[in-house]
Amino acid sequence: MHAVKNTYYVPSASYWPIMGSIGLVMAATGAVTALHNHNSQYGFYLLLLGFTMLVAMLFGWFRSVICEDAAELYSRQVEQSFRWGMAWFIFSEVAFFGAFFGVLFYARNYSVPWLAGSGDGVMTHHLLWPEFQGVWPLVENPDPTKFQNPKWYMGAWGVPAINTLILLSSAVTVTWAHWGVLQARRLQIILGLAATVLLGSLFLYFQAYEYIHAYQELELKISSGIYGTIFFTLTGFHGLHVAMGTLMLTVIGFRSLKGHFSPDNHFAFEATAWYWHFVDVVWLCLFVFVYCL
Amino acid sequence: MRTGERPKGVIRWITTTNHKDIGTLYLVLAFILFFVGGSMALVIRTELFAPGLQWVDPDFFNQMSTLHGLIMIFGFLMPSFVGLANWQIPMMIGAPDMALPRMNNLSFWILPFAFLLLASTLFIEGPAPNFGWTLYPPLSTTYGPDSTDFLIFSIHLMGISSIMGAINIIATILNLRAPGMSLIKMPIFVWTWLITAFLLIAVMPVLAGSVTMMLMDRHFGTSFFNAGGGGDPVLFQHLFWFFGHPEVYILILPAFGVISEILPTFSRKKLFGRTSMIYAVGCIALLSFLVWAHHMFTVGMPVAGELFFMYTTMLIAVPTGVKVFNWVATLYRGSITFEPPMLFALAFILLFTIGGFSGLMLAMVPADFQYHDTYFVVAHFHYVLVPGAVFALFAAIYYWLPKWTGRLYNMHIARWHFWLSFLAVNLLFFPMHFLGLAGMPRRIADYALQFAEFNRMASIGGFTFGIAQLLFIVVVIQCILRGPRTTSRVWEGSHGLEWTLPSPAPYHSFAIPPKIE
Numbered sequence: 001m002h003a004v005k006n007t008y009y010v011p012s013a014s015y016w017p018i019m020g021s022i023g024l025v026m027a028a029t030g031a032v033t034a035l036h037n038h039n040s041q042y043g044f045y046l047l048l049l050g051f052t053m054l055v056a057m058l059f060g061w062f063r064s065v066i067c068e069d070a071a072e073l074y075s076r077q078v079e080q081s082f083r084w085g086m087a088w089f090i091f092s093e094v095a096f097f098g099a100f101f102g103v104l105f106y107a108r109n110y111s112v113p114w115l116a117g118s119g120d121g122v123m124t125h126h127l128l129w130p131e132f133q134g135v136w137p138l139v140e141n142p143d144p145t146k147f148q149n150p151k152w153y154m155g156a157w158g159v160p161a162i163n164t165l166i167l168l169s170s171a172v173t174v175t176w177a178h179w180g181v182l183q184a185r186r187l188q189i190i191l192g193l194a195a196t197v198l199l200g201s202l203f204l205y206f207q208a209y210e211y212i213h214a215y216q217e218l219e220l221k222i223s224s225g226i227y228g229t230i231f232f233t234l235t236g237f238h239g240l241h242v243a244m245g246t247l248m249l250t251v252i253g254f255r256s257l258k259g260h261f262s263p264d265n266h267f268a269f270e271a272t273a274w275y276w277h278f279v280d281v282v283w284l285c286l287f288v289f290v291y292c293l
Numbered sequence: 294m295r296t297g298e299r300p301k302g303v304i305r306w307i308t309t310t311n312h313k314d315i316g317t318l319y320l321v322l323a324f325i326l327f328f329v330g331g332s333m334a335l336v337i338r339t340e341l342f343a344p345g346l347q348w349v350d351p352d353f354f355n356q357m358s359t360l361h362g363l364i365m366i367f368g369f370l371m372p373s374f375v376g377l378a379n380w381q382i383p384m385m386i387g388a389p390d391m392a393l394p395r396m397n398n399l400s401f402w403i404l405p406f407a408f409l410l411l412a413s414t415l416f417i418e419g420p421a422p423n424f425g426w427t428l429y430p431p432l433s434t435t436y437g438p439d440s441t442d443f444l445i446f447s448i449h450l451m452g453i454s455s456i457m458g459a460i461n462i463i464a465t466i467l468n469l470r471a472p473g474m475s476l477i478k479m480p481i482f483v484w485t486w487l488i489t490a491f492l493l494i495a496v497m498p499v500l501a502g503s504v505t506m507m508l509m510d511r512h513f514g515t516s517f518f519n520a521g522g523g524g525d526p527v528l529f530q531h532l533f534w535f536f537g538h539p540e541v542y543i544l545i546l547p548a549f550g551v552i553s554e555i556l557p558t559f560s561r562k563k564l565f566g567r568t569s570m571i572y573a574v575g576c577i578a579l580l581s582f583l584v585w586a587h588h589m590f591t592v593g594m595p596v597a598g599e600l601f602f603m604y605t606t607m608l609i610a611v612p613t614g615v616k617v618f619n620w621v622a623t624l625y626r627g628s629i630t631f632e633p634p635m636l637f638a639l640a641f642i643l644l645f646t647i648g649g650f651s652g653l654m655l656a657m658v659p660a661d662f663q664y665h666d667t668y669f670v671v672a673h674f675h676y677v678l679v680p681g682a683v684f685a686l687f688a689a690i691y692y693w694l695p696k697w698t699g700r701l702y703n704m705h706i707a708r709w710h711f712w713l714s715f716l717a718v719n720l721l722f723f724p725m726h727f728l729g730l731a732g733m734p735r736r737i738a739d740y741a742l743q744f745a746e747f748n749r750m751a752s753i754g755g756f757t758f759g760i761a762q763l764l765f766i767v768v769v770i771q772c773i774l775r776g777p778r779t780t781s782r783v784w785e786g787s788h789g790l791e792w793t794l795p796s797p798a799p800y801h802s803f804a805i806p807p808k809i810e
Contacts, residue, residue, distance in 0.1 A: 007389070007804060007805065008388070008389050008390070008469065010310060010311075010389055010390045010394050010801065011310050011394055011395050012299070012310065013299065013300055013304075013305070013308035013309055013310060014308055014310060014395050014398065015307075015308055016395065016399075017308075017395060017396075017398040017399035017402055018307050018308065018398075018402050020399050020402075020403075021399065021402040021403045021405075021406050022406070024403060024406070024450060024453070025403075025406035025407070025409070025410060025450065028410060028443075028446035028447075028449065028450060029410070029443075029446075031442075031446065032442040032443055032446060035442055035512050036439060036442070061395070077468060077469070080468045081392035081393055081464045081465075081468050081469075082393075084392070084460075084463060084464035084467055084468055085392075085393055085396075085460050085461075085464050088459075088460045088463055088464070088494050089456075089460060091494055091495070092456050092460075092494045092495075092497070092498045093498070095494070095495050095496065095497075095498040095499055096498035096499070096501060096502050098498075098499065099498065099499040099502030099503060099532055099535075100502060102531075102532065102535075103506070103517060103528060103532075106525070106528050106531065107523060107524065107525075107528075110525070111520070111523060111524060111525035111527075111528060112523050114525075115520060115523060119595065120593065120595060128520070134523075138523050141516075141521065141522050141523055142520060142521055142522070142523055143520075143521030143522070146519075146521040146522065147514075147516050147519075147521055147522035147523075221514075222509075222513055222514065222515055223513065223514030223515065223516075224522075225516055225522040225523050226516050226517070226522050226523035226524045227523070229509075229515040229516050229517060229522065229524070233506075233509065233515070
């Protein structure tokens with residue numbers, strides 16, 4: 001329950017942010033070192049250490065927030081700040097995916113047709129790669145010596161269609177769990193969340209299966225031209241978000257077991273549900289634009 | 294740390310959650326990087342003082358112009374205006390602090406590390422990034438030096454910092470306004486920051502995505518920007534400028550806000566056309582998403598695209614014209630006094646407008662074919678950023694510094710700072726218009742003999758401008774250490790909630806929100 005307060009809670013000094021900054025810069029330095037010296041383990045360890053610090057920071061930071069909430073330091077207004085924060089964070093994620101969808105549209109509608117000689121690309125086509133056909137999905141690259149052609153592209157109606165069903169049903173189960181929170185039905189919360197986590201994991205399992213299939217049988221790789229590039233980056237970043245969302249749902253599940261959420265105070269639950277729906281919508285766009293069209 | 298505990302010394306600054314402490318940190322970092330980036334500009338101006346190669350080799354010259362651009366934009370201008378936002382927004386809307394104070398600390402403390410990472414590129418083996426701040430492939434992918442990867446991750450870190458900072462600012466403005474302060478009653482500076490923060494959240498992720506693509510093209514064999522795999526180097530330019538054009542409004546909109554706060558105070562009149570000012574800023578922000586390709590008219594776009602981007606770009610002149618008109622109308626029949634903030638604000642109107650006009654010239658496709666990648670472009674964007682954004686920043690600091698410190702500064706030295714800067718900045722950048730029109734390309738270390746005179750003038754202007762900025766540091770330090778005490782209102786014509794607080798403003802601005810009539 002929220003007590004009625006007329007002061008806004010300002011947390012006192014905290015070590016978590018500086019830990020986060022140091023973790024981030026260590027991870028970045030480690031990543032670059034690992035990319036430059038493939039033989040040395042040093043960069044990889046630094047990357048790992050940075051990530052460990054980041055995870056520890058997130059754990060400690062959220063723990064502080066949960067304790068402060070339990071101590072009833074937060075007013076309705078503080079919760080509203082969290083709501084705006086999460087909403088705009090999701091908006092920034094939309095912009096991030098927007099950039100990659102932009103690449104897909106540009107490649108399909110401009111760069112590939114131009115390279116194949118349409119519009120102003122007549123001379124480009126003639127001088128660079130006169131053999132290039134430019135059929136989407138691109139299984140024949142302009143320069144196959146540099147970017148090896150895949151055998152075939154990824155169809156829509158096998159694993160991807162199943163994954164679509166899985167994610168859509170997980171949106172239903174998470175909403176069902178939310179109704180459980182609103183009506184304080186413990187069993188419904190736990191079951192709903194467990195089902196959602198299960199469906200999320202199943203999605204990831206099928207995606208891993210699909211990637212192996214792509215690499216081994218279709219020889220479709222991230223390095224096999226713009227189709228492979230955009231296929232693996234879009235589905236890959238989406239998959240990372242599903243993994244992140246599944247992790248968040250798991251944490252929320254454990255917190256539900258501990259009885260952290262009440263019908264009128266459960267924003268952490270709602271934020272996770274928002275995030276999950278966002279991930280779901282991105283997948284729908286992916287399914288339509290990457291697989292179907 | 295226990296509740297209410299306030300550590301001392303360095304730990305205070307590292308762990309603080311206070312908007313004033315964090316605002317100060319932002320401003321201090323910004324001005325350190327201002328001098329770092331400025332020194333790089335002086336390396337450039339030293340080499341260009343005379344034709345021929347005298348001081349640095351062309352590769353180092355390119356590294357300097359790349360880092361100068363990146364540091365001035367991401368290290369100086371953006372953090373300095375975020376610093377102003379941190380100090381001012383809670384005080385101007387009657388809030389106790391920022392909405393998410395701990396995250397505020399994280400947004401700041403990522404930055405010093407990001408810039409250490411960027412600066413490290415100068416000291417590791419091989420050249421620092423040398424392809425210009427616009428990072429165009431294939432110079433940054435196929436031909437980019439190893440240090441490019443540090444640059445990429447440094448940009449990721451800056452992006453994380455900016456997005457969190459912007460989320461915090463939006464949450465503060467939307468959620469922490471004093472009761473009775475409707476959006477339309479909100480101070481203009483706060484309005485401009487609300488819109489700026491929206492732009493930041495919309496475009497920083499696009500930059501992050503674009504540099505991620507660069508990274509993958511460099512290391513994972515993707516072909517985003519490689520035509521051999523069906524990609525396109527021009528695609529990077531589209532993505533970059535989809536970020537880059539809103540970015541220039543991110544730099545200038547808060548400056549518009551500052552000017553709109555200062556002019557009424559020293560004209561002792563209300564801001565003319567207040568509501569239209571808000572709509573104008575909104576229009577500029579929305580249009581900024583539809584104009585990006587005017588940076589790439591010569592890249593070989595379909596004619597329909599060139600026309601579209603030409604017209605949308607010219608359309609921006611309408612809301613900008615509304616703003617300049619309203620500023621001038623605010624001055625009309627006011628009882629004007631010329632304190633340092635006002636001097637900088639007036640110079641802003643005059644010189645920013647020159648930059649705006651050269652922007653209109655560049656917007657015309659056939660004319661741009663001539664101007665593209667010449668010093669005319671350099672003159673244009675330096676006019677909007679230096680006597681534009683930077684002058685607005687000085688105006689803001691001279692305006693609010695007495696509120697922050699509780700002390701007045703030496704107006705005499707501040708006036709010297711203004712006049713020297715004003716004369717030097719014109720000597721520095723005005724000749725560049727002529728150089729560009731005569732055909733001198735940008736980003737070169739050597740040039741033909743006929744450009745010598747104007748380049749010499751510009752270099753003298755550059756050094757004068759650089760030295761003049763030391764006066765600013767003198768003024769600020771003197772003010773903090775031993776300026777005379779001042780009142781809570783400070784200026785005769787001051788208006789707004791921040792002036793109801795005592796000077797210096799208390800550690801927590803408004804513990805209990807004030808009532809707004």
